[in-house]
Amino acid sequence: xxxxxxxxxxxxxxxxxxxxxxxxxxxxxxxxxxxxxxxxxxxxxxxxxxxxxxxxxxxxxxxxxxxxxxxxxxxxxxxxxxxxxxxxxxxxxxxxxxxxxxxxxxxxxxxxxxxxxxxxxxxxxxxxxxxxxxxxxxxxxxxxxxxxxxxxxxxxxxxxxxxxxxxxxxxxxxxxxxxxxxxxxxxxxxxxxxxxxxxxxxxxxxxxxxxxxxxxxxxxxxxxxxxxxxxxxxxxxxxxxxxxxxxxxxxxxxxxxxxxxxxxxxxxxxxxxxxxxxxxxxxxxx
Amino acid sequence: xxxxxxxxxxxxxxxxxxxxxxxxxxxxxxxxxxxxxxxxxxxxxxxxxxxxxxxxxxxxxxxxxxxxxxxxxxxxxxxxxxxxxxxxxxxxxxxxxxxxxxxxxxxxxxxxxxxxxxxxxxxxxxxxxxxxxxxxxxxxxxxxxxxxxxxxxxxxxxxxxxxxxxxxxxxxxxxxxxxxxxxxxxxxxxxxxxxxxxxxxxxxxxxxxxxxxxxxxxxxxxxxxxxxxxxxxxxxxxxxxxxxxxxxxxxxxxxxxxxxxxxxxxxxxxxxxxxxxxxxxxxxxxxxxxxxxxxxxxxxxxxxxxxxxxxxxxxxxxxxxxxxxxxxxxxxxxxxxxxxxxxxxxxxxxxxxxxxxxxxxxxxxxxxxxxxxxxxxxxxxxxxxxxxxxxxxxxxxxxxxxxxxxxxxxxxxxxxxxxxxxxxxxxxxxxxxxxxxxxxxxxxxxxxxxx
Ligand SMILES: Nc1ncnc2c1ncn2[C@@H]1O[C@H](COP(=O)(O)OP(=O)(O)OP(=O)(O)O)[C@@H](O)[C@H]1O
Ligand SMILES: [Mg+2]
Numbered sequence: 001x002x003x004x005x006x007x008x009x010x011x012x013x014x015x016x017x018x019x020x021x022x023x024x025x026x027x028x029x030x031x032x033x034x035x036x037x038x039x040x041x042x043x044x045x046x047x048x049x050x051x052x053x054x055x056x057x058x059x060x061x062x063x064x065x066x067x068x069x070x071x072x073x074x075x076x077x078x079x080x081x082x083x084x085x086x087x088x089x090x091x092x093x094x095x096x097x098x099x100x101x102x103x104x105x106x107x108x109x110x111x112x113x114x115x116x117x118x119x120x121x122x123x124x125x126x127x128x129x130x131x132x133x134x135x136x137x138x139x140x141x142x143x144x145x146x147x148x149x150x151x152x153x154x155x156x157x158x159x160x161x162x163x164x165x166x167x168x169x170x171x172x173x174x175x176x177x178x179x180x181x182x183x184x185x186x187x188x189x190x191x192x193x194x195x196x197x198x199x200x201x202x203x204x205x206x207x208x209x210x211x212x213x214x215x216x217x218x219x220x221x222x223x224x225x226x227x228x229x230x231x232x233x234x235x236x237x238x239x240x241x242x243x244x245x246x247x248x249x250x251x252x253x254x255x256x257x258x259x260x261x262x263x264x265x266x267x268x269x270x271x272x273x274x275x276x277x278x279x280x281x282x283x284x285x286x
Numbered sequence: 287x288x289x290x291x292x293x294x295x296x297x298x299x300x301x302x303x304x305x306x307x308x309x310x311x312x313x314x315x316x317x318x319x320x321x322x323x324x325x326x327x328x329x330x331x332x333x334x335x336x337x338x339x340x341x342x343x344x345x346x347x348x349x350x351x352x353x354x355x356x357x358x359x360x361x362x363x364x365x366x367x368x369x370x371x372x373x374x375x376x377x378x379x380x381x382x383x384x385x386x387x388x389x390x391x392x393x394x395x396x397x398x399x400x401x402x403x404x405x406x407x408x409x410x411x412x413x414x415x416x417x418x419x420x421x422x423x424x425x426x427x428x429x430x431x432x433x434x435x436x437x438x439x440x441x442x443x444x445x446x447x448x449x450x451x452x453x454x455x456x457x458x459x460x461x462x463x464x465x466x467x468x469x470x471x472x473x474x475x476x477x478x479x480x481x482x483x484x485x486x487x488x489x490x491x492x493x494x495x496x497x498x499x500x501x502x503x504x505x506x507x508x509x510x511x512x513x514x515x516x517x518x519x520x521x522x523x524x525x526x527x528x529x530x531x532x533x534x535x536x537x538x539x540x541x542x543x544x545x546x547x548x549x550x551x552x553x554x555x556x557x558x559x560x561x562x563x564x565x566x567x568x569x570x571x572x573x574x575x576x577x578x579x580x581x582x583x584x585x586x587x588x589x590x591x592x593x594x595x596x597x598x599x600x601x602x603x604x605x606x607x608x609x610x611x612x613x614x615x616x617x618x619x620x621x622x623x624x625x626x627x628x629x630x631x632x633x634x635x636x637x638x639x640x641x642x643x644x645x646x647x648x649x650x651x652x653x654x655x656x657x658x659x660x661x662x663x664x665x666x667x668x669x670x671x672x673x674x675x676x677x678x679x680x681x682x683x684x685x686x687x688x689x690x691x692x693x694x695x696x697x698x699x700x701x702x703x704x705x706x707x708x709x710x711x712x713x714x715x716x717x718x719x720x721x722x723x724x725x726x727x728x729x730x731x732x733x734x735x736x737x
């Protein structure tokens with residue numbers, strides 16, 4: 001009586017396996033198409049970033065940071081971070097990581113913003129999606145690696161796929177919140193002047209939700225960065241893989257250097273997107 | 287206090303055509319609204335319905351008509367359903383049942399597209415809480431309705447600037463609403479509604495959020511705008527003074543029902559039930575009773591081309607001390623008195639206009655008692671009443687005005703003391719009469735000699 005009876009067992013693992021293999025058999029073509037789409041985009045971004053002379057990238061980072069944060073020394077600092085990354089010998093790997101992040105974020109936004117809009121406009125959609133998003137955010141991140149691996153095998157594509165799944169909830173949630181918190185008086189006024197649903201959305205709701213959406217973009221980007229390191233376990237080349245190798249070989253120095261590059265990348269991306277969000281907020285408040 | 291309020295329609299400018307016709311409008315908030323409506327439950331009170339079904343009855347069988355060019359006021363306490371009603375008219379809230387006919391078409395049958403067209407082209411709405419777009423400048427706020435319609439950038443900005451100037455915000459067009467005071471924001475709201483040049487304006491407590499001084503100013507501006515552009519306006523307020531000041535007719539609502547519709551005077555002087563009576567008890571007739579409603583027609587009206595002796599004869603045979611003189615087209619020229627005429631004849635004058643009394647008090651038809659009062663105390667003549675074009679319409683005895691003011695005072699304070707004033711007046715009059723009789727006798731003799 002002390003042990004749980006073996007006869008009461010739920011073969012959940014088998015079921016999931018069965019479902020996955022059913023998906024693979026019946027939807028294989030579909031996922032192949034998605035996979036090659038992602039790969040195509042990713043390779044182009046990656047090739048472009050590696051093709052750009054490093055000076056250009058550093059300058060670009062510096063100027064963008066300066067424009068967005070409105071302080072020249074912050075621009076200089078961000079540019080210096082990128083020079084540091086290069087001098088540590090991780091330029092190419094950083095660009096690869098950056099490419100995955102950019103691809104994952106673009107796709108996340110392309111999925112997340114429309115989903116957020118849908119959620120804001122339909123209470124039914126919200127009540128279905130909200131628990132799913134909650135569950136997604138409480139799940140440990142490496143759990144997403146498994147379905148990604150099964151659907152796409154090893155490589156960059158599953159890494160991007162897992163990153164998207166992990167990173168997309170914040171932008172969905174904050175788009176939804178942003179639109180819902182637009183004052184009903186303002187939306188009513190838009191309707192009273194004969195706006196179509198589209199016009200209300202694009203002329204009033206989205207612009208007023210923009211600060212919230214930008215916070216979502218910031219969070220999604222940061223989560224993508226976190227995930228891309230973990231996703232290196234399933235074969236995405238980049239900084240994450242470097243850290244992973246260092247751990248396996250117990251090379252502390254190498255791990256530290258690669259880890260530092262990740263942190264630097266994170267700071268630059270976070271500060272820039274954060275400043276963008278703050279700027280949006282100010283624009284709608286004035 | 288005055289007997290003719292039943293047929294007295296205060297609206298000066300209605301063409302009489304119905305513009306908005308609301309018939310049997312119901313609105314029940316809640317899940318089973320249709321079911322409640324089709325059952326007997328809909329006859330019970332608002333509280334009962336809320337208690338039994340959990341649904342809120344916001345409008346019960348509301349019917350009224352608004353004429354073209356009329357300013358129609360809907361008044362009622364908080365929660366009586368005013369906002370719900372005005373929103374239903376644009377279907378910002380879907381009515382549960384009923385017909386809303388705007389310019390001859392039942393808009394309840396409209397699909398989304400038709401509804402959009404209606405809102406774009408026919409109506410304009412002004413909100414209690416302004417509902418301005420915080421992310422757009424004043425100019426872009428005002429131009430919004432035109433933008434939605436697809437009017438080109440230049441044209442819509444030109445039109446918006448025109449309206450912004452009209453509401454006196456010219457220097458503010460590039461500011462965001464948050465930089466403006468409440469009164470200015472509401473002007474933006476008004477400009478935004480006017481930019482589309484809609485036939486119908488719907489205003490939901492537009493001035494309630496403003497302090498009294500600005501509020502009065504805005505009311506005056508609305509009256510001025512209305513005089514200029516002649517819109518059909520449906521105006522919601524919970525403020526009686528505002529309703530009386532602006533409305534050509536007023537509908538009073540309670541718990542979702544209209545319990546009385548009438549001109550301001552009807553509502554004040556003949557409240558349909560205790561609720562209305564209580565509602566209007568603070569309003570003094572001085573604010574609503576107009577010159578037009580208490581004026582009288584003179585027994586004798588003199589024409590400018592008549593000779594002084596004819597005039598004198600006419601007045602004498604009617605036992606009048608004074609008479610009004612009008613032009614060929616009925617325009618008021620002035621007033622002559624017996625003394626004036628006697629003097630004129632003595633001086634061998636031939637034209638009535640030489641004998642006109644100076645400083646004749648004149649009132650317009652829609653002046654209210656309160657405004658007539660200062661005129662009445664500063665003159666010894668009756669007050670002439672003219673229309674906008676200066677045409678003579680009738681006259682008001684100063685006694686009538688003073689009498690009604692005094693009566694009101696007495697009612698209010700149950701105090702005496704005013705009678706002295708009255709007696710004094712009568713004494714003076716008697717003295718005058720003596721003088722006149724003497725003069726008349728003289729003249730009579732003279733005319734006899736002439737003949
Ligand atoms: N969306 C809604 N859901 C449920 N009940 C509502 C809703 N909107 C209004 N009501 C109810 O309908 C009734 C009428 O409300 P409405 O806002 O029309 O009143 P009002 O006369 O405009 O009041 P106020 O002067 O305070 O603006 C109220 O009892 C209110 O509680
Ligand atoms: Mg209201």
